Amino acid sequence: MNSFQLYNPTRLVFGKGTVAQLGELVKPYGKRILLVYGGGSIKRTGLYDEVKAQLDGIGAAVFELSGIEPNPRLSTVNKGIEICRRERVDFILAVGGGSVLDASKAIAAGVPYEGDVWDFCVRKAVIREALPLGTILTLAATGSEMNGNAVISNWELKQKRGMGSKLIYPKFSILDPELTFTVPKDQTTNGIVDMMSHVFEQYFSRTTDTPLQERFAESILQTVIENGEIALADGSNYEARANLMLCGTYALNGTLPLGVVTDWATHGIEHEVSAIYDIAHGAGLAIIFPNWMKYVYKERVDRFVQYAVRVWNVDPAGKSDDEIALAGIEATRAYFTRIGAPATLGQLGIGGEELDRMAAEAVLFGPIGSFKKLEKDDVKAILEMSL
Incomplete structure (x- = not known):
C-alpha cells in the first residue's frame, strides 16, 4: 500500500425529504443563485417548484441555466459563466445528474478565471479559485456529487476532457433516492x-x-x-x-x-x-x-x-x-x-x-x-x- 492523503469536504445530506433542508444549506453562501438543470424533467416531477420555494424562502435572487446536455458542452458552460459574471452570482446550485453537476463545476471554475475555461481541460492552466456550488442529485451514476472532478465536451473540436481540483468539490450534496424513481x-x-x-x-x-x-x-x-x-x-x-x-x-x-x-x-x-x-x-x-x-x-x-x-x-x-x-x-x-x-x-x-x-x-x-x-x-x- 502506498502513502496517501484523504480529503473530502462535501457535506452529504442523504434520505427522504432532504430537499426541505436546501434553504438552510444555501444560506451561508449568499443570495444570488445560478440554478443549473437539464432538459426540464425537474419541472415535470415537481422538484423545480420545491427548489424554487426553498430559495424564495431565504429571499434569494435566482437566475437559471437550463438545457445542459448529456455530454455537457463547453459552449453551454460559457453561457453559465456569462450569467454568473453579469448577475454577480454568489453560488451555483446544480439540480440533476452527473452532466449537470459537471457543467456547474466547470462554470464555478471559469467565472474567476480570465482565460478560456477549456484551458483547465488541456493542461494549460490549473484552477486557482472557484465559486461555491451545491448539488441536488437526480441520477445515481457519476459520483460527481462528492468529488472535485468534471468532464466537458468541446463539440467544435470533437474533444471530451476532464478537469479537477479540490476547489470544485460541492459544499453540500442532497441525495434523496425518491428523486430517482422517475429515471x-x-x-x-x-x-x-x-x-x-x-x-x-x-x-x-x-x-x-x-x-x-x-x-x-x-x-x-x-x-x-x-x-x-x-x-x-x-x-x-x-x-x-x-x-x-x-x-x-x-x-x-x-x-x-x-x-x-x-x-x-x-x-x-x-x-x-x-x-x-x-x-x-x-x-x-x-x-x-x-x-x-x-x-x-x-x-x-x-x-x-x-x-x-x-x-x-x-x-x-x-x-x-x-x-x-x-x-x-x-x-x-x-x-x-x-x-x-x-x-x-x-x-x-x-x-x-x-x-x-x-x-x-x-x-x-x-x-x-x-x-x-x-x-x-x-x-x-x-x-x-x-x-
Missing part, C-alpha cells in the same frame, strides 16, 4: 455501468497489500449487481434506489483509491468515442470495459481471478487461472447485456472510420493507464475488439 430504464442502466466502471478503474491495479480497499470495491460491485436489476424491475423500490445512489457516491468519492495506483484508461478511450459520436457515457463503457479486460488481464491474472471468484462467484475447481479470469470477464459482459446495455459499437451505429483519430486523441498526452500502459496501437486494438 428511465436506459439511464438507470447507464448509471449502473458507470458506477461499476468507476470501481473497476480503481480495483484493477498493480498496487499490492490493499485488502481493505479491495474489499470495499468488491462490496460496492456486489451491491450494485444485486440492486441494479431490482431497480430496473421496480423503479420505485426505495431500498434498491437508495443502495444504488450510495454506491455511486462511494465509487468515486476518494475512498477506493487510498494508497492505490489507479488506471482510468477505459474512461480515456470512451471519452474519445463519445466526443465524436455523442453517445451515453455508460453505454460506451459497457461496450469497451470487457474488451479492455480481455486485452490486459494477463498483466495481473491473480487480480482477475480474485474478481471472478469474489464478485461473480465463479467456481475455481478444475479451472486454470486464465479460465477463471475469463469467466469473470464473461460474467461482466453477461450482466451488462442482461440489464440492457449495448455490447458493440455497431449496435450504436458506429463503424471503424474514426478509429485512428480516437486512438491518437486518447494518447495525446502520452500512454494511458497504469495496469497496462496503452499506446495508440493498444487503444486501436481495444476499439477494434469493440466494433
Whole structure:
C-alpha cells in the first residue's frame, strides 16, 4: 500500500425529504443563485417548484441555466459563466445528474478565471479559485456529487476532457433516492455501468497489500449487481434506489483509491468515442470495459481471478487461472447485456472510420493507464475488439 492523503469536504445530506433542508444549506453562501438543470424533467416531477420555494424562502435572487446536455458542452458552460459574471452570482446550485453537476463545476471554475475555461481541460492552466456550488442529485451514476472532478465536451473540436481540483468539490450534496424513481430504464442502466466502471478503474491495479480497499470495491460491485436489476424491475423500490445512489457516491468519492495506483484508461478511450459520436457515457463503457479486460488481464491474472471468484462467484475447481479470469470477464459482459446495455459499437451505429483519430486523441498526452500502459496501437486494438 502506498502513502496517501484523504480529503473530502462535501457535506452529504442523504434520505427522504432532504430537499426541505436546501434553504438552510444555501444560506451561508449568499443570495444570488445560478440554478443549473437539464432538459426540464425537474419541472415535470415537481422538484423545480420545491427548489424554487426553498430559495424564495431565504429571499434569494435566482437566475437559471437550463438545457445542459448529456455530454455537457463547453459552449453551454460559457453561457453559465456569462450569467454568473453579469448577475454577480454568489453560488451555483446544480439540480440533476452527473452532466449537470459537471457543467456547474466547470462554470464555478471559469467565472474567476480570465482565460478560456477549456484551458483547465488541456493542461494549460490549473484552477486557482472557484465559486461555491451545491448539488441536488437526480441520477445515481457519476459520483460527481462528492468529488472535485468534471468532464466537458468541446463539440467544435470533437474533444471530451476532464478537469479537477479540490476547489470544485460541492459544499453540500442532497441525495434523496425518491428523486430517482422517475429515471428511465436506459439511464438507470447507464448509471449502473458507470458506477461499476468507476470501481473497476480503481480495483484493477498493480498496487499490492490493499485488502481493505479491495474489499470495499468488491462490496460496492456486489451491491450494485444485486440492486441494479431490482431497480430496473421496480423503479420505485426505495431500498434498491437508495443502495444504488450510495454506491455511486462511494465509487468515486476518494475512498477506493487510498494508497492505490489507479488506471482510468477505459474512461480515456470512451471519452474519445463519445466526443465524436455523442453517445451515453455508460453505454460506451459497457461496450469497451470487457474488451479492455480481455486485452490486459494477463498483466495481473491473480487480480482477475480474485474478481471472478469474489464478485461473480465463479467456481475455481478444475479451472486454470486464465479460465477463471475469463469467466469473470464473461460474467461482466453477461450482466451488462442482461440489464440492457449495448455490447458493440455497431449496435450504436458506429463503424471503424474514426478509429485512428480516437486512438491518437486518447494518447495525446502520452500512454494511458497504469495496469497496462496503452499506446495508440493498444487503444486501436481495444476499439477494434469493440466494433
